Amino acid sequence: MKLNIINDLDLKKQAEKLGVSVWQTPSFLFLVLGAIIICIMTAVFFITRYYDSPEILVISESMIVGLIFTIGNVIIRDIENVARTNKVKSEFVSIASHELKTPLSEINWEIDLLFSKYSDNFTEKQSEIVRNIEKSNDRMTRLVNDLLEVARIDQNKMILNRKNIDILQIVKEEISNNKILAKFNQVKIELIKETDDCNIMADERKIKLVIDNLLNNAVKYNLSKEGKAEISLKRKNDYLVVSFKDNGIGIPINEQKYVFEKFFRSNNAMRYQTQGTGLGLYIAKNIIEQSGGKLRFESRENEGSTFYFSLPFN
Amino acid sequence: MIIEDDVILREVLSDFLVKEGFTVVTASNGEEGVNQAKKKKPDLIILDIILPKKDGFEVIKDLKKDEKTEKIFIVLLTNLESLNDIEKALNLGATTYLIKSDYSLEEVVKKIKDILNR
Numbered sequence: 001m002k003l004n005i006i007n008d009l010d011l012k013k014q015a016e017k018l019g020v021s022v023w024q025t026p027s028f029l030f031l032v033l034g035a036i037i038i039c040i041m042t043a044v045f046f047i048t049r050y051y052d053s054p055e056i057l058v059i060s061e062s063m064i065v066g067l068i069f070t071i072g073n074v075i076i077r078d079i080e081n082v083a084r085t086n087k088v089k090s091e092f093v094s095i096a097s098h099e100l101k102t103p104l105s106e107i108n109w110e111i112d113l114l115f116s117k118y119s120d121n122f123t124e125k126q127s128e129i130v131r132n133i134e135k136s137n138d139r140m141t142r143l144v145n146d147l148l149e150v151a152r153i154d155q156n157k158m159i160l161n162r163k164n165i166d167i168l169q170i171v172k173e174e175i176s177n178n179k180i181l182a183k184f185n186q187v188k189i190e191l192i193k194e195t196d197d198c199n200i201m202a203d204e205r206k207i208k209l210v211i212d213n214l215l216n217n218a219v220k221y222n223l224s225k226e227g228k229a230e231i232s233l234k235r236k237n238d239y240l241v242v243s244f245k246d247n248g249i250g251i252p253i254n255e256q257k258y259v260f261e262k263f264f265r266s267n268n269a270m271r272y273q274t275q276g277t278g279l280g281l282y283i284a285k286n287i288i289e290q291s292g293g294k295l296r297f298e299s300r301e302n303e304g305s306t307f308y309f310s311l312p313f314n
Numbered sequence: 315m316i317i318e319d320d321v322i323l324r325e326v327l328s329d330f331l332v333k334e335g336f337t338v339v340t341a342s343n344g345e346e347g348v349n350q351a352k353k354k355k356p357d358l359i360i361l362d363i364i365l366p367k368k369d370g371f372e373v374i375k376d377l378k379k380d381e382k383t384e385k386i387f388i389v390l391l392t393n394l395e396s397l398n399d400i401e402k403a404l405n406l407g408a409t410t411y412l413i414k415s416d417y418s419l420e421e422v423v424k425k426i427k428d429i430l431n432r
Contacts, residue, residue: 101393102320105414109326112419117333141415159397 026082029075036071040064086154093151097144104141111137139275146279149209150262153286160203160290164314167207167240168198171231174211178219187219187227187246194234200311206287207311210295213280214244214307221269222248236310239293243308251299259297260285268301284309315339315356317347317373318391319365323414327360330419331426344368348376351383357430358387361408363399374406387429 014025022028044060111134119127152158175189182189218229230245251259255266263278270276281295288295288309299305316331318324319342328338339354341347345367351359359377363370370390377383390403390411400411409429412422 098393101415102323105393106320106322106326108415109330109419110322113326113330116420117330145415161397 024078026075026079029071029078033068033071033075037064037068040067090151090154093147094155097148097151100140100144101148104137104144107133107137108141143277146277146283149283150279153283158286158290160206162201162203164199165202165204165207166199167211167242167311168193168233170204170208170211171215171233171242174208174215175231177212178215181216182219182229185219185222185227186225187222187229189215189219190228190230192230192232194232195240197235197313198233198240199314200240201314202291202311203287207291210284210287210309211242213284214309217280217307218244218246218248218305221272222246223272224248235313238313239310240313241308241310243306245304245306247304250301250303250305251297252301256297256299260295315341315347315351315354315359317341317344317359317365317370318362319343320362323362323391326419327422331423334423336426342366344370344373347373351377351386352380355382356386358389358426360389360391360412360426362391363403371403371406374403374408378407389426389429 011022011025011028014027015022040060041064044057044064047060048057111130114130119130122130149158171191175191178189215229215231219227222229224247226247228245228247230243232243232245234241249268249272251266252268255264258264259266260281262282264282265276265278285295288311291311293309293311295307295309297305297307316324316327316338318327318340321342324340324342328340331338339350339356341350344365347359347361347365348368361370361373365373368376374388377386377388384407388403388408390400390408391414392400392411393414403411410425412425417425
């Protein structure tokens with residue numbers, strides 16, 4: 001029975017994770033190798049017991065070594081295959097996303113051109129249709145950027161362009177960017193500054209992404225009549241801690257361990273809003289960790305969540 | 315001047331800039347770009363890195379070698395895939411760079427005007 005439990009927990013999960021059948025998972029193959037070794041050693045023991053001859057011992061030991069090398073080779077090639085497939089998939093995402101960026105920029109600019117220079121005689125309906133094209137294009141652009149970021153993370157190729165940045169300034173800009181959504185959702189955004197020094201060394205663009213994602217989440221998933229999103233900046237030892245506290249829908253306890261996984265969206269979030277890639281927090285966590293900090297959260301369903309990250313001072 | 319091989323990108327930029335009051339010349343490959351630049355002597359060149367016949371880096375080198383064209387402002391048009399490429403171009407003498415997906419056309423024009431007003 002214990003063997004069954006191990007089977008159910010480890011092997012099935014590993015098989016799914018690696019995209020292979022259970023019989024091909026490295027763990028299973030190691031078990032097989034171990035079992036074979038035990039069988040052979042037992043066999044050798046009995047053989048040498050009944051055949052008191054050194055030649056038989058040498059032959060059987062050579063056979064064991066030969067068998068171990070062969071099976072070992074199969075296992076290693078199997079693991080190599082899995083790793084290579086992973087790399088190819090990730091490279092494919094990178095290349096595809098990169099190729100998509102140019103036509104997406106082009107659509108963006110063509111709409112820019114249309115609206116700013118060629119829309120004088122547009123009917124209401126025509127304007128509306130073009131605006132919808134623009135919105136869909138924006139969604140695609142965001143998704144492609146996210147996919148590229150994820151591919152870079154998976155390939156350990158994240159680019160960090162570090163320089164001295166003012167976090168308070170970035171937070172203020174993002175509050176401004178999210179003003180319309182906040183107003184639409186009737187969420188009040190509050191900024192609490194408990195420290196004067198908000199300068200740290202990091203990649204401005206990437207940190208902006210993180211703050212935008214966390215603030216957007218705080219505002220988006222908020223149904224309460226008196227919706228609030230509180231951003232605070234404080235100093236804790238050698239770290240700047242930025243937290244985003246909301247009184248929104250929260251995250252159910254049984255889903256909390258999946259929050260930072262790729263493509264994860266909690267059920268209550270999806271019930272509320274089906275749009276979203278589930279990549280934001282995965283990317284945010286990686287950015288913060290690569291910048292030397294940590295991203296954590298606390299949440300209670302229907303009461304709200306607090307997401308906070310820390311970044312080291314220079 | 316715009317040196318860009320992608321026709322849609324080249325034309326949308328050109329169209330917008332003309333409507334904004336700029337006089338625009340275009341080229342679709344590096345060699346044509348350098349020749350036109352020496353003839354027309356634009357104030358500013360928007361340059362793509364990946365070009366047929368002569369890539370962006372070669373174009374910058376050629377322009378900087380000739381005293382007739384060495385003072386022209388060069389703005390790189392990029393997708394921000396490689397910081398190395400951008401750094402290389404800046405070291406060769408490019409003035410600044412522009413990430414296509416990050417800027418609206420209005421912002422592109424603003425950046426150009428900022429550079430020209432220096």
